[in-house]
Amino acid sequence: MQCEFCDGETRPKKVKRSHWFQQQLYIVEDVEAEVCMECGERYFHATTLDKLDALLKRQHPVRARLNVEIVNMAQALAQQGN
Numbered sequence: 001m002q003c004e005f006c007d008g009e010t011r012p013k014k015v016k017r018s019h020w021f022q023q024q025l026y027i028v029e030d031v032e033a034e035v036c037m038e039c040g041e042r043y044f045h046a047t048t049l050d051k052l053d054a055l056l057k058r059q060h061p062v063r064a065r066l067n068v069e070i071v072n073m074a075q076a077l078a079q080q081g082n
């Protein structure tokens with residue numbers, strides 16, 4: 001397909017996606033996407049995202065767990081004092 005932002009050509013590729021489902025954040029590897037070769041924009045088919053939701057809803061293997069910092073940019077900049 002053609003990129004909506006830059007008209008570049010997209011290619012099918014497996015990517016890492018951060019994905020919210022039922023108030024929880026998941027990092028999912030090897031998700032099928034169309035990726036723009038020019039600007040890197042990623043497009044996901046609705047069917048892929050539905051499949052992902054269904055998969056997360058069921059029991060699934062967890063490859064690793066992360067601790068994640070949530071940072072507010074404005075607050076962080078204000079505390080830096082510049």
Ligand SMILES: [Zn+2]
Pocket residue numbers: 003004005006007008036037038039040041
């Ligand atoms: Zn593009």
